Amino acid sequence: MQQPNKLSPFFENLNFERDDNTMVINFGPQHPSAHGQLRLVLELDGEQVVKAYPDIGYLHRGIEKMAENMTYNEFLPTTDRLDYIASTSNNYAYALAVEKLLGIEAPRRAQVIRTMLLELNRIISHLFFVATHALDVGAMSVFLYAFREREFAMDLMEDYCGARLTHSSVRIGGVPLDIPSDWMVNMRKFCDTVDYELEHTYNALLQENRIWKMRLEDVGVLTPEDAMSWGCSGPMLRGSGIAYDIRKEEPYELYSELDFDIPVAETNDSYGRYRLYMAEMKQSTRMIRQLIGMYDETEPQLMAHAPQYISAPKEEIMTQNYALMQHFVLVTQGMRPPKGEVYVPTESPKGELGFYIKSEGEPYAYRLKCRAPSFFHTGLLQEILVGTYIADVVTIIGSTNIVFGEVDR
Amino acid sequence: MRKYTPKDNVQGKAYYTDRFHVVPSVPTFDVATDEVFAKQLATLEAKVTIKSAKIMLGQMIVEINHEDNFKAIETLKSECDYAILSEMSAVDYLAKDGNFEVFYQLHNLKDVKRMRLVMRIEQGLAVESVVPLYKSANFAEREMFDMFGIVSNNHPFMKRILMPDDWEGNPLLKTYPLHGDEFASWYEVDKIFGKDAREAIGPEIRDQAQIDRYDTKRFSRVGYEVPFGADISEGETETPIEYSKTFLVDYQKADGSKPAEHRK
Incomplete structure (x- = not known):
């Protein structure tokens, strides 16, 4: 046993022999395949996991606390830091929750842009998933190809809002900017590229790859009952054979007008979930193509007209006195939503991302709870890892697609 | 009379509120307006006492006594098809009402309905854990314990989750x-x-x-620069540096040679 003191600290990975022949090892929090700051304490019998304990909190920044100390518009860029792989989906989920509370709706053009950005973010996030998941399992080249396409998508995001990772591309009540010229052309090219590469690169490299299938099939099996009990959502829920997609069942934005399918995997394992992600990307490009056609029919208004809560467009602020006064009050004091509470679920690339906001009529949220899908998927690890082998642990963590920005918040 | 404001609430506050500002409320509806919710409420009412029930923004909000939480959630799960516990946490009303509001956000996949079960609980009391019903409560209840100090009875592993184990204080309290x-x-x-x-x-x-005004190791004042670590508690003198001369490019040299190509 170690005798730790100030000069020789306790090394967690040094002594793991126990009386009963099990071994305790410490996975993370700086392990490259821990997808961030996940510390996993594993009790092993030989190579089999007997007990798993996910330890989180290494990236805790108190975002919910910050929400109580920021006005509603101030908090929006902070939501970028939740799921930093697909920031727009966080911005959107938050903006939608506040909009529901205010009782306003974004204008049609903003809705088209938002839906398009959400789907673009889904592709970015799913490409990242495929890349890192394959890298964790040992397929290096997929990572390089997937990041090439992800780069194109991030270029599109950059063209739209100027940022690549922390987008803040959605505002409460609409979007800040219109689509730049040529963006739609590039978007269409990008959709073609993704569709082509999905078929000819990723699927060709992975789908029937013997090693890939051996490593993923029947690994991380999650029964539908467990998936529901653990609060799984998104691809984790659909990967267990439950066809529930918030975009379809509780449609928000323009999803009720779009034509798309909900892929479901019946095998309950990691391979099924991988297939699901690939199929979802295909649906995303399909939706983006429809949205490009919808854009031209819309009026140029980008922000909702609600003078009590939302500043007027810049031209009005610069020319009309009342708009300027109102803008001044909204910037210095912040908007005051009505008293009430709201929970709005959205389908983020990782699962059900919802914001619970309790408003007491003040410019600061009385309580904001971010329901992050990855938080619950991390909790699931303590059960799903038991009985698996140490080599599969990395596969299962990769398959849950957790991002620590939103686990720890 | 002056408006009451809790003294120990240290969160962000509006610095100015109009005297005549009336806080509007989100409209609420009677549960009877929605068939599915009304049926579920009737099922729940047979098992536990219901303090209030309403529909706000499409979701039912039911308030119960905190002793009944396990029984109520068990009924909702087994008889009303609420298969998923999406989220649970608390809201701090200690300064205002002297208690916490604990909420359970439930999700019915079959009828596509969401409801929130809320209950008020005094500080120091524990809630019954719902981990036997929903495993997702495992992490959520630990987080509630970590952030508010509300203990869940019969939880398999009641321990801090986000903050370090030896931390003192509960970060999401209004007094923190x-x-x-x-x-x-x-x-x-x-x-x-x-x-x-x-x-x-x-x-x-x-x-x-x-910013520490007197910390000359990390801060300095433009035009009043002093040596590193100097004591300026007695005040500092203006530094005789003229920035315009230092940074301007001197194109015409005094001796008439070629103009300087670089900034000084």
């Missing part, structure tokens, strides 16, 4: 400052260097925007 309290400012110093080093190191500055 944004930048942390006294304990937080010494936590890392004590942990890394030991309590003996407190004097030499000083408390951690957790407010990143904080």
Whole structure:
């Protein structure tokens, strides 16, 4: 046993022999395949996991606390830091929750842009998933190809809002900017590229790859009952054979007008979930193509007209006195939503991302709870890892697609 | 009479509120307006006492007594098809009402319905854990314990989750400052260097925007620069540096040679 003191600290990975022949090892929090700051304490019998304990909190920044100390518009860029792989989906989920509370709706053009950005973010996030998941399992080249396409998508995001990772591309009540010229052309090219590469690169490299299938099939099996009990959502829920997609069942934005399918995997394992992600990307490009056609029919208004809560467009602020006064009050004091509470679920690339906001009529949220899908998927690890082998642990963590920005918040 | 404001609430507050400002409310509807919710409420009413029920923004909000939480959620799960516990946490009303509001956000996949079960609980009382019903409550209840100090009885592993195990205080209480309290400012110093080093190191500055007017090791004032670490408690003198001369490019040299190509 170690005798730790100030000069020789306790090394967690040094002594793991126990009386009963099990071994305790410490996975993370700086392990490259821990997808961030996940510390996993594993009790092993030989190579089999007997007990798993996910330890989180290494990236805790108190975002919910910050929400109580920021006005509603101030908090929006902070939501970028939740799921930093697909920031727009966080911005959107938050903006939608506040909009529901205010009782306003974004204008049609903003809705088209938002839906398009959400789907673009889904592709970015799913490409990242495929890349890192394959890298964790040992397929290096997929990572390089997937990041090439992800780069194109991030270029599109950059063209739209100027940022690549922390987008803040959605505002409460609409979007800040219109689509730049040529963006739609590039978007269409990008959709073609993704569709082509999905078929000819990723699927060709992975789908029937013997090693890939051996490593993923029947690994991380999650029964539908467990998936529901653990609060799984998104691809984790659909990967267990439950066809529930918030975009379809509780449609928000323009999803009720779009034509798309909900892929479901019946095998309950990691391979099924991988297939699901690939199929979802295909649906995303399909939706983006429809949205490009919808854009031209819309009026140029980008922000909702609600003078009590939302500043007027810049031209009005610069020319009309009342708009300027109102803008001044909204910037210095912040908007005051009505008293009430709201929970709005959205389908983020990782699962059900919802914001619970309790408003007491003040410019600061009385309580904001971010329901992050990855938080619950991390909790699931303590059960799903038991009985698996140490080599599969990395596969299962990769398959849950957790991002620590939103686990720890 | 002056409006009552809780003195120990240290969260962000509006610095100005119009005297005649009336706070509007989100419209609520009677549960009877929705068939599915009305049926579920009737099922629930047979098992537990219901303090209030309403529909707000498409979701049913039912308030119950905190002793009944397990029974109510068991009924909702087995008889009303609420298969998923999406989220559970608490809201701090200690300053206003002297209690916490604990909420359970439930999700019915079959009828595509969402409801929120809320209950008020005094500080120091524990809630019954719902982990036997929903495993997702495992992490959520730990987080509630960590952030508010509300213990869940019969939880398999009631331990802090986001904050370190030896942390003191519950960060999401309204009485807890944004930048942390006294304990937080010494936590890392004590942990890394030991309590003996407190004097030499000083408390951690957790407010990143904080500027110490007299700290000449890290800050300086434009036009009043002093040597590194100088004592300026008595005031400092204006430095005789003229920035315009230093940074201007001197194109015409005095001796008539070629103009300088670079900035000084």
